[in-house]
Amino acid sequence: MDAIVNWVVSLMELMGAPGVGIAILLENLFPPIPSEVVLPLAGFTITQGSLSFWPTYIWATIGAWVGALLLYWVGAAVGAARLRRIADWMWLVEGEDVDRALSWFDKYGPASVFFGRLVPGVRSLISIPAGIDRMNVVKFSAWTLLGSGIWNAILIGLGMWLGDAWDQVAVYVDQYSTVVYILLALILVLVFGWLIRREITNKRARAAADQGTTTVIEEKPYR
Template sequence: MQSIIDWVVHLMEVLGAPGVGIAILLENLFPPIPSEVVLPLAGFTVSQGSLNFVAVFVWSVVGSVVGAYMLYGIGAWLGAERLRRIAHWMWLVRASDVDASLDFFRKYGRVSVFFGRLIPGIRSLISIPAGLDRMNLVTFGLWTTLGSAIWNFLLVTLGFYLGENWHLVEDYVNTYSNVVYVILILLIVGFLAFFIRREVQERREGLAPADSADTTK
C-alpha cells in the first residue's frame, strides 16, 4: 500500500489535479489501486494548499467516467451472444439465465449503475453489464457521473477535514465494504443453491435443459 501512496503522491507532484484523475481512471481498471486511498490523500493535499479542491474533484470524476466507459466497451465487445455461448458450456448456468439477467438489468439498469458507483468492489464492475446490455451511452454517462461525483466528493472531503489522519477513511470504507461483501456472498450462495437445485431436479426428472440446443437466442 505504501508503494501506491508514494506513486499517487508523485503523480500529484508532477501533474497536479490531473494526476488524481489518472490515478482514479486506473483505479477503475485495476482494483488494487483503491479510491479510498487515492481520494482522501488528494483531500489531505488540498488541505495543505498544494492543490485546488474543485480541480481535484472535477478531475477525479473525469477519471471515473473515462474508466467506466472503457469497461463499458469491454462489456459491449463481449456482447450478450458471446456470453450466451459461454453460459451454454458452463456447469449449472443456462443461456436463459443470461437473458433473465439482461432483462433484469434493462429494468433496473439506471439504478444499478448509480448505486453500483457507491459500492467498493462493484464500482468498476457495474459498467460491464451496462456494456453487455448496450445501455444508452448518454444515460450510462449521466448515472455514472452522478454516482461517481457523490463518492468522490465524500472521500475527498473526508480527507480534507481529517488532515493528517486521512488514512482513517480507508478503515471506514473497509468496514462498509465488509458489510457489502457479506451481503454479496449470501446472494451468490443463494443463486448457487438455486442453480444446483435446478440441476438436480432436471436430472431427477430426466429433462434436458430447455436451452441446451439453443445458443443463438
C-alpha cells in the same frame, strides 16, 4: 500501500489535479489502486494548499467516467450472444439465464450503475454488464457521473476533514465494504443453491421422460 501512496503523491506533484484523475482512471481498471486511498490523500493535499478542491473533484470524476467507459466497451465487445454461448458451456448455467439477467438489467440498470459506483470493487465491475446489455451510453454516463461524483465528494471531503489522519478513511471504507461483500456473498450462495436445485429438478424431469419413452417402446406389440 506505502508504494501506492508514494506513487499518488509523485503523480500529484508532477501533474496536479489531472494526476488525481489519472489515478482514479487507473483505479477503475486496476483495483489494487484504491480510491479510498487516492481521494482522501488528495483531500489532505488540498488542505495543504498544493491542490484546489474543484479542479481535483472535476478531474477525479472525469477519470472515473473514462475508466467506466473503457470497461463498458469491454462488456459491449463480449456481447450477449457470446455470453450465452459461454453460459451454455458452463455447469449449472443456461443461455436463458443470460436473457433473464439482461431483462433484469433493462429494468434496474440505471439504479445498479448508480449504487454500484458507491461500492468498492463493484464500482468498476458494474460497467461490464451495462456494456453487455448495450445500455444507452448517455444514460450510462449520466448515472456513472452522478454516482462517482457523490463517492468522490465524500472521500475528498473526508480527507480534508481528517487532515493528517486521512488514512483512516480507508479503514472505515474497508469496514463498510466488508458488510456489503458479506451481503453479496449471501446473495451468491442463494443463487448457487437455486441453480443446483434447478439442475437436480431438470435431471429428474429428463430421467422421467427417458423412462416413459422406454416403457412405451417395451409395450409396443410385435407385428
